[in-house]
Amino acid sequence: MEGTIFGFTEAQITEFGMTYGVGGLMLLMIFIVGHLAWESKVGKFGTFVLFLGLTFGMVGYVAKYFIEHYMKI
Secondary structure, three states: OOOEEEEOHHHHOOOHHHHHHHHHHHHHHHHHHHHHHHOOOOOHHHHHHHHHHOOHHHHHHHHHHHHHHHHOO
């Protein structure tokens, strides 16, 4: 089985990492932002602003996933 790692091809490992690895890191980042808001006692509006500002970059990645799923790419 030349060109494989534990029976998986490079493309399969990359797809797994980009789907579940990055998704897991995104969940970790949401937890960290929530913990930051809780520890700093910023209130409801401050928590909203923290989540909006610090997690806005995730919107593009999630949108890309749904667009690929919808278009079956």
